[in-house]
Amino acid sequence: MTTAPFDFKDYIRNRFFPHIWCPGCGHGIVLGSLLRAVHELGLDKNEIVMTSGIGCSSRISGYVDFHSLHTIHGRALTFATGVKLAKPGITAIVPMGDGDALAIGGNHFIHAARRNIDITAIVMNNRIYGMTGGQFSPLSGLGKKATTAPYSTIDNQFDVVELAKSAGASFVARSTVFHAIECKDLLKKAISHKGFSVVEILSQCPTYFGRKNKEGDAVQMMEAFKTNTVKIGSKKLEANPDLIQRGIFVEDTQKAEYCAAYDKIIETAMKGNA
Amino acid sequence: MTQKDNIRFVQGNEACVEGALYAGLNFFAGYPITPSTEIAEHLSERLPREGGKFIQMEDEIASMGAILGASLTGKKVMTATSGPGFSLKQEALGYACMAEIPCVIANVQRGGPSTGNPTHVSQGDVNQARWGTHGDHAIIALTASNNQDVFKITVEAFNLAETYRTPVIVLLDEVVGHMREKLTIADPDEIPVVSRMRTSVPKGVDYHPYLPREDGRLPMSDFGAEHRYNVTGLFHDMWGFPSNNPKVVSELLRHLVDKIENNVDSMTYYKEYWLDDADYVLVSYGSSARSAIHIAKNRRARGVKIGVLELQTLWPFPSDMVREKCANAKAVLVVEMNMGQIVTQVKSAVDNPDNVFLANRIDGQLISPTDIKTILRMIQGKGV
Numbered sequence: 001m002t003t004a005p006f007d008f009k010d011y012i013r014n015r016f017f018p019h020i021w022c023p024g025c026g027h028g029i030v031l032g033s034l035l036r037a038v039h040e041l042g043l044d045k046n047e048i049v050m051t052s053g054i055g056c057s058s059r060i061s062g063y064v065d066f067h068s069l070h071t072i073h074g075r076a077l078t079f080a081t082g083v084k085l086a087k088p089g090i091t092a093i094v095p096m097g098d099g100d101a102l103a104i105g106g107n108h109f110i111h112a113a114r115r116n117i118d119i120t121a122i123v124m125n126n127r128i129y130g131m132t133g134g135q136f137s138p139l140s141g142l143g144k145k146a147t148t149a150p151y152s153t154i155d156n157q158f159d160v161v162e163l164a165k166s167a168g169a170s171f172v173a174r175s176t177v178f179h180a181i182e183c184k185d186l187l188k189k190a191i192s193h194k195g196f197s198v199v200e201i202l203s204q205c206p207t208y209f210g211r212k213n214k215e216g217d218a219v220q221m222m223e224a225f226k227t228n229t230v231k232i233g234s235k236k237l238e239a240n241p242d243l244i245q246r247g248i249f250v251e252d253t254q255k256a257e258y259c260a261a262y263d264k265i266i267e268t269a270m271k272g273n274a
Numbered sequence: 275m276t277q278k279d280n281i282r283f284v285q286g287n288e289a290c291v292e293g294a295l296y297a298g299l300n301f302f303a304g305y306p307i308t309p310s311t312e313i314a315e316h317l318s319e320r321l322p323r324e325g326g327k328f329i330q331m332e333d334e335i336a337s338m339g340a341i342l343g344a345s346l347t348g349k350k351v352m353t354a355t356s357g358p359g360f361s362l363k364q365e366a367l368g369y370a371c372m373a374e375i376p377c378v379i380a381n382v383q384r385g386g387p388s389t390g391n392p393t394h395v396s397q398g399d400v401n402q403a404r405w406g407t408h409g410d411h412a413i414i415a416l417t418a419s420n421n422q423d424v425f426k427i428t429v430e431a432f433n434l435a436e437t438y439r440t441p442v443i444v445l446l447d448e449v450v451g452h453m454r455e456k457l458t459i460a461d462p463d464e465i466p467v468v469s470r471m472r473t474s475v476p477k478g479v480d481y482h483p484y485l486p487r488e489d490g491r492l493p494m495s496d497f498g499a500e501h502r503y504n505v506t507g508l509f510h511d512m513w514g515f516p517s518n519n520p521k522v523v524s525e526l527l528r529h530l531v532d533k534i535e536n537n538v539d540s541m542t543y544y545k546e547y548w549l550d551d552a553d554y555v556l557v558s559y560g561s562s563a564r565s566a567i568h569i570a571k572n573r574r575a576r577g578v579k580i581g582v583l584e585l586q587t588l589w590p591f592p593s594d595m596v597r598e599k600c601a602n603a604k605a606v607l608v609v610e611m612n613m614g615q616i617v618t619q620v621k622s623a624v625d626n627p628d629n630v631f632l633a634n635r636i637d638g639q640l641i642s643p644t645d646i647k648t649i650l651r652m653i654q655g656k657g658v
Contacts, residue, residue: 082344
């Protein structure tokens with residue numbers, strides 16, 4: 001932990017800027033919250049490996065001054081699993097988009113959760129494929145417009161929190177880019193947690209999702225995160241059960257972490273007790 | 275009774291395991307698939323005994339991702355598979371080419387396409403090993419026909435992966451992988467082992483992870499060490515930062531291909547039998563070479579001037595060596611278990627491609643000495 005003042009320049013690679021994100025994109029707020037979380041935790045930059053896949057969100061790994069591994073679409077968690085198991089002292093952070101994490105990468109997402117390997121997975125959920133120009137994702141939900149859903153979507157959406165919980169993640173939380181300080185605090189807890197942590201952060205894509213679905217500009221979309229979400233268990237849910245809940249849904253510190261469990265396998269194997 | 279504990283009676287897949295451990299393997303990720311599964315099974319027991327790590331991933335793609343992540347932390351890594359799994363690994367294999375991550379992929383071939391002929395032999399993935407992943411690239415693929423050679427070429431596969439920072443494919447086949455025979459494990463230091471070359475650039479000095487030295491090598495820095503850099507599958511500059519600058523793109527692509535293609539001699543492994551005066555040269559590899567050697571020995575005893583060139587490096591294809599070895603042959607017979615994948619390479623390598631013939635078998639059965647003899651007699655004009 002540190003109380004030193006935060007300067008984002010200590011954590012970014014100038015050479016990589018300007019970033020590729022559109023004006024009004026929510027992903028920069030996630031980056032800001034994440035860097036503040038890392039700063040406040042007082043982590044050594046050499047100990048952090050940020051692994052990402054492909055998509056707008058995945059470019060985040062290049063912007064940060066950590067070890068960064070920009071991999072292939074959907075497979076970031078598999079690379080991060082190799083990094084973490086090979087060198088358990090590393091702090092593994094995996095930012096992903098909704099398509100990257102839960103369409104092409106869905107299988108890896110549930111299996112990383114099942115193993116409870118100590119990785120922090122951040123799902124930057126803007127409900128759309130931004131980089132390819134606005135196609136619907138498994139998190140778009142019913143009745144949405146996208147460039148591949150001109151008549152509106154008939155695909156149901158995943159609930160990231162429920163999926164992560166049932167797959168075995170031992171820390172599961174949700175917030176939005178409107179709640180930047182809450183995001184930072186949740187990320188601090190997620191990174192500190194020993195086990196597979198999932199933090200879903202609702203983010204806006206005014207360029208594609210907002211425009212296609214008439215949700216207004218970035219400011220209006222962020223205001224919607226304020227009005228459409230509540231803290232877990234809020235009384236407002238009684239009147240409106242459709243409100244999206246924010247906060248920590250699971251925090252299980254008892255469940256065995258994968259790398260620690262493997263260390264015990266090594267101990268057993270070295271004694272010759274197959 | 276004295277017994278040397280370095281002599282084993284094992285399957286080829288176990289010889290591959292022993293070679294990998296000898297070479298310093300300390301991280302394996304895999305997914306079960308016939309006929310390669312014994313490699314994963316044995317390593318799940320052996321690796322943790324030596325403090326190494328084994329993980330069974332959710333699929334072949336994940337296995338490939340995991341070994342690449344582990345390699346970047348400084349581990350020597352391997353995965354093992356067969357045709358369908360090899361198909362799944364191709365995208366990440368290309369990533370390893372582009373990001374220059376040392377790794378070894380064992381493919382114990384079975385019949386394809388698709389699910390094909392899982393428990394039967396084939397050599398149908400030769401061209402897939404060369405061109406399975408998309409885009410221009412170079413690749414190294416080694417093979418062997420017996421346990422002793424499987425051990426040796428597996429060690430060399432790790433050495434080449436480290437030397438050239440590239441994926442290397444150990445292309446075995448079902449017969450070699452499952453056949454049991456003697457294996458003598460080499461003594462320590464008997465076969466040189468190439469260690470990971472790490473940068474000597476001190477902390478605080480700009481490290482260029484993708485700037486080749488004059489000798490073409492790129493010293494690495496482990497994830498977790500003091501040099502923080504970017505690794506990407508995008509075209510990138512010497513810092514690993516993405517770039518679509520035409521000069522950066524073309525220079526990187528040339529580097530990726532040239533570092534392999536310009537060093538063919540240093541990665542060419544082969545064996546030769548009775549080639550000095552051979553009128554007939556059998557070019558073969560893997561389990562097919564066992565039948566080729568058998569029939570050549572048999573025909574020699576009957577006065578036929580015949581020899582065998584057994585290839586252990588399939589890619590990059592050693593064209594110059596093959597041309598030289600076949601220069602005085604009346605006919606060259608390529609013995610392989612596919613529809614003719616190496617024969618096309620041999621035809622382009624030699625001076626007279628019209629004298630190159632294919633002796634193959636594609637029904638899941640090991641090509642027999644008699645199969646080869648039949649085709650040889652037809653070429654000789656003797657009929658069957």
